Amino acid sequence: MSRKYHYYKKRRMLRWIGCIILLAAIVVGIIKVTDVIQNIRQPKQKVITDTPQFDVDLLTVNEYSRPGIERSEINGIVIHYTANPGSTAKQNRDYFEGLKDSKATKASSHFIVGIDGEIIQCVPTAELAYASNDRNVDTISIECCHPDETGKYTDATYESLVELVAWLCGKFQLDTQSIIRHYDVTGKACPLYFVEHEDAWIQFKQDVQDYIGKYGEKIE
Secondary structure (H helix, E strand, C coil), X not given: CCHHHXXXXXHHHHHHHHHHHHHHHHHXXXXXXXXXHHHHHCCCCEXXXXXXXXXXXXXXXXCCCECCCECCCCXXXXXXXXXXXXXXXXXXXXXXXXXXXXXXXXXXXXXXXXXXXXXXXXXXXXXXXXXXXXHCCXXXXXXXXXXXXXXXXXXXXXXXXXXXXHHHHHHCCCCHHHEEEHHHHHCCCCCHHHHHCHHHHXXXXXXXXXXXXXXXXXXX
């Protein structure tokens, strides 16, 4: 073959290589621009980094209230009410503990918020608790005490609950859409006040978001 043929063949090859490099550069540029736009549209979520004050009083590992089963992921936070008016966080915690002996049922919760705003952790968040039926496997449960049959929380309970949920959202990288009621899992009227007053439930999730916005820190 002639020297001229080899010359033009080499030029065509160089053009193809140049086109491929140019196309790759365009793709990389598009990806970078897309990332910038997404960061503008979806700014980094603020998270609560300060751990709220709570007492750790873990249940004894047993098949009725703390099975000791570890979970691989957390996708939600489930809010409950004790349905036991006037009872304290400690009394409800001790009820869960007593199930290992009474064997009356299987029940527990990761946290209990008391009437005076006190918080007790009963089960490690890495473990399953018996509270939210089919969602036990990937959620954290919070039982809340209440003074009367309406199921409405005291201001102290409400404020502690907002702080606790806001912190858990940051800890497990959840947004407020991941906060649900026991009612949303099974249709059970729990927590009663938030089921009967949908506006109060919507306001609660907004209060959690506002708390994160006010006291949270941006994590890069």
